[in-house]
Amino acid sequence: MSAQNAEPSLKPPPKMSGMRTVLQYTGIPPSWLDKRPKLPSRNWLIFLSVTSTILGYGVYDRRECRRIQQEYIEKVQELSEGPLQPLEENRKVTVYGAKWPGDEDHQQALKYFRKYVKPILVAAAVDFDMYSGKYLGDITKRVAEDIRLRRRLEAGIDDDSEHKKLLPTYKPLSERKRAELEGGTVLIGRPTLKEYMAGLKQGWTNGLEKVEPEDVLAREFDEDHHFDEVDDDLPTQPEKPSYSPIFTMTSQAMQQKRTTSADTTGSDVPPPSTIPQLPPILLVPFSNRIGFTQIPLMIWDWFNKRHLVQSGSEAAYRLVLANTRPINVPEQPTTEFVDAETSSEPQGGITPPRQEMGDLDFDLSSEAVIKKSLNKLPAEVEESRRKYYEKLPERLATARALSRGTREPTKDEIANPPPTEVELRAERMKKELAWRRDVVGWNTVKPGAPVTWDERFREAIRIFIDPSEQ
Numbered sequence: 001m002s003a004q005n006a007e008p009s010l011k012p013p014p015k016m017s018g019m020r021t022v023l024q025y026t027g028i029p030p031s032w033l034d035k036r037p038k039l040p041s042r043n044w045l046i047f048l049s050v051t052s053t054i055l056g057y058g059v060y061d062r063r064e065c066r067r068i069q070q071e072y073i074e075k076v077q078e079l080s081e082g083p084l085q086p087l088e089e090n091r092k093v094t095v096y097g098a099k100w101p102g103d104e105d106h107q108q109a110l111k112y113f114r115k116y117v118k119p120i121l122v123a124a125a126v127d128f129d130m131y132s133g134k135y136l137g138d139i140t141k142r143v144a145e146d147i148r149l150r151r152r153l154e155a156g157i158d159d160d161s162e163h164k165k166l167l168p169t170y171k172p173l174s175e176r177k178r179a180e181l182e183g184g185t186v187l188i189g190r191p192t193l194k195e196y197m198a199g200l201k202q203g204w205t206n207g208l209e210k211v212e213p214e215d216v217l218a219r220e221f222d223e224d225h226h227f228d229e230v231d232d233d234l235p236t237q238p239e240k241p242s243y244s245p246i247f248t249m250t251s252q253a254m255q256q257k258r259t260t261s262a263d264t265t266g267s268d269v270p271p272p273s274t275i276p277q278l279p280p281i282l283l284v285p286f287s288n289r290i291g292f293t294q295i296p297l298m299i300w301d302w303f304n305k306r307h308l309v310q311s312g313s314e315a316a317y318r319l320v321l322a323n324t325r326p327i328n329v330p331e332q333p334t335t336e337f338v339d340a341e342t343s344s345e346p347q348g349g350i351t352p353p354r355q356e357m358g359d360l361d362f363d364l365s366s367e368a369v370i371k372k373s374l375n376k377l378p379a380e381v382e383e384s385r386r387k388y389y390e391k392l393p394e395r396l397a398t399a400r401a402l403s404r405g406t407r408e409p410t411k412d413e414i415a416n417p418p419p420t421e422v423e424l425r426a427e428r429m430k431k432e433l434a435w436r437r438d439v440v441g442w443n444t445v446k447p448g449a450p451v452t453w454d455e456r457f458r459e460a461i462r463i464f465i466d467p468s469e470q
Contacts, residue, residue, distance in 0.1 A: 057303055058303060061303055061304060061305055061306050062305070064306040064309075065305055065306050065309045068306060068309045068310050068313060069119055069120075069309055069313060071313075072120050072123075072313040072314075072316070072317055073119060073120060073123040075317065076120060076123050076124035076316075076317065076320045077123050077124070079124045079125065079320065080123060080124055080125030089127070089179070090125050090126065090127045091125075091126050091127065091182055091183055092126070092127040092128060092129065092179065092183045093121075093126060093127070093128045093129075093183045093184045093185065093186055093279075093282075093319065094128070094129050094131070094180075094183070094184075094185050094186065094279070095110070095113055095128050095129065095130045095131065095185075095186040095188070096131050096133075096139050096143075096185065096186065096187055096188065096192050096195075096196055097109030097110040097112075097113060097130070097131070097132050097133065097188040097189070097192060098132075098133040098136075098138070098139045098188075098189065098191040098192040098194075098195045098196075098445070099132075099133045099134065099135055099136055099138065099191075100189070100191060100288040100290075100370075101136065101191065101370050101371070101374050101442065101445055101446070102290050102370065102371045102373075102374050103288055103290055106132055106133060106134045106135070107132055108288050109132070109188040109189050109192060109286055109288075110130055110132050110188070112188060112189075112284075112286050112308075112312070113130070113186070113188050113284070113312075115312070116308055116309055116311070116312025116313065117186070117284060117312045117313075117315055117316045118316075119316075120312075120313055120316030120317060120320065121316050121319070121320070124316075124320040126319070126320060128186070133192075133195065135437060135438065135441060136191075136195075136437075136438060136441025136442055136444070136445055137195060137437055137438075137440050137441025137444055138195075138441075139192060139195035139196055139199060140195040140196075140198045140199040140202065140441070140444060141199065142199065143195075143196055143199025143200060143202075143203060144199040144200075144202035144203040144206065145203070146203070147199070147200065147202075147203025147204060148203055148206065148208060151203075151204075151208055151269075152208050153173055154173070155208065155269055157208060157265055157269075160173075177276075180279045181277060181279055181280075182322075183279055184279050184280045184281065184282055184319060184322075184464065185278075185279045185280070185281050185282065186281075186282045186284060186319065187281060187282065187283055187284065188284045188286045189284070189285070189286035189287070189288075189363065189366065190286075190362060190363040190364065190366050190367065190445075191445040193283065193360075193362055193363075193451060194444055194445045194449065194451050194452070195441075195444055195445060197360075197451050197452040197453065197457075198444050198452040200278075200452075200454075200457065201452050201453075201454050204271060204272065204275055204454070204456065205271045205454070206271075207269070208265075208269050209265060210265070213433060214429065214433070217429060217432060217433065218429070221425075221428070221429070226389065226392060226428070227396065227421070227424075227425065272456075273456070274456060274459070274460075275454075275456045275457065275459075275460040276460065277460055277462075278457075278460045278461055278462075280322075280324045280461075280462040280463065280464055281327075281461060281462070281463055281464065282315060282318060282319045282463075282464040283315075283359070283362045283363070283463065283464075284311075284312065284315045285311060285315075285362075285363045285366065286363070286366070287363070287365075287366035287369045288369065289301070289369055290369075290371055291371055294369070314466070317466075318464040318465060318466055319464050321467055322464070323464065323465050323466070323467050324462040324463060324464055324465065325462060325463055325465050326458070326459070326461070326462055326463075327358075327359050327457065327458065327461040327462065327463050328358035328359045328463070329357065329358045329359060329360055329453060329457075329458065330355070330356065330357065330358055357450070357451070359463055360450070360451040360453060367447035367448070368447070370446075370447050374442065374446070375446070377438065377439070377442050378439050378442065378443075381435045381438060381439055384435070385431075385435055388428075388431060392424070392428070395418065395419070395424060396421065396424060398413075398418050399418060399419060399420050399421045399423075399424060400421060402418070403420060403421065
């Protein structure tokens, strides 16, 4: 009995499943087959939950973007299937995108158009011309110049060239105007609306004479004394010309021509009392976040691009269907601008209610995104101008001394020649044009500045609307 108890008890081997029986002959280590799965650790669970949530939200947003855009493409696609005559053109619109204040990339507005609005227009066979403002006020200048040229054509001052008339695609002015009215104008963002309306008023109010900003500024420079001679004593040595005599004679001839035979054709044509019908306007909301404080909202916008796709698709759909209404602006809108930083608080601490401006209040909330530091731009421009004119006499004296040979150049001046007087005059012209352009452009688009309005626009401007609003 004791010997039998001493013998070890033989246990039968564990019963293996069919899959394990097959896998044990494949060379897989037995420890891998015996391993039992378990829940990840607490930190891994947190990591996997956060990453899967973020990834899933991003995938969902992009899928919704494709769905929304495809939905609107299918709505308008049948409009592009109609036949066209050989010389017939598709409907064409003009797209303006102004430079966003504080952003060095002046193409941001047009990038928004290409990504969210353009696919719907392409599906509907609507052509477009895009114009981007490289600096603040560029759209204003372009719109005003286009209207001035159109007014000169209508007044008979200018005419299309004979070579242009021989082209098979040439159309008279009346047909071009009709095509523009059938098309429309697309304004991306509130700064573009402000610049466009300012350009409209300038174009329909200013004279028709050809005025170059450089010529106006040159006449103004002729009256100041920044380049006058400080010392009347002439040098004993003969002067060395700092530029070509041919260039000197050409410059003098151009200056004489500018002062004596300025082109004033059309200056006696008064502005019209009524404005003809203008192409309807499509207002597309757009805002551009800049700065470190906007980074959290940038991240939020990155995960909610479907809202941008929805907004851009709806705007393009309004343009394609071409349902319009007259512009909605209250009678006698205020044009006064009140700077919130410099104005004193009203008595009693109660701020008077702001007058509603109708369509001129389009995308008003986007002004809160513009950096507040840009309010210092006029002061910074004035400071740059002051420093430049403080150093100008010394630089001018150096240029004249080297030109006349009253002293020898130093080693540094030989290695890096200082600018000549001609170059200093050109540099001053360039800087003054840029300074004045930036200040005027900023005063047009800065937050709180009203949109330019003229009562003649009331019957001339129409706005694209949704079919449900009509």
